[in-house]
Amino acid sequence: xxxxxxxxxxxxxxxxxxxxxxxxxxxxxxxxxxxxxxxxxxxxxxxxxx
Numbered sequence: 001x002x003x004x005x006x007x008x009x010x011x012x013x014x015x016x017x018x019x020x021x022x023x024x025x026x027x028x029x030x031x032x033x034x035x036x037x038x039x040x041x042x043x044x045x046x047x048x049x050x
Contacts, residue, residue, distance in 0.1 A: 008033040016046055 009031040016024040023046030031037050041047050 006033060007031060008035075018046070 007030045011027050011029050014024055014027045015022065039047050
């Protein structure tokens, strides 16, 4: 369950497509406020997709 009051960032069922490729598929997650949360992946994987 996502709780926006304690989250710095939250995604709910997000899918991102670029140039015919699915970069993120049905992602739901919560990034807690005040935490250090790395986002890692290969170049071109969509880490900076906004």
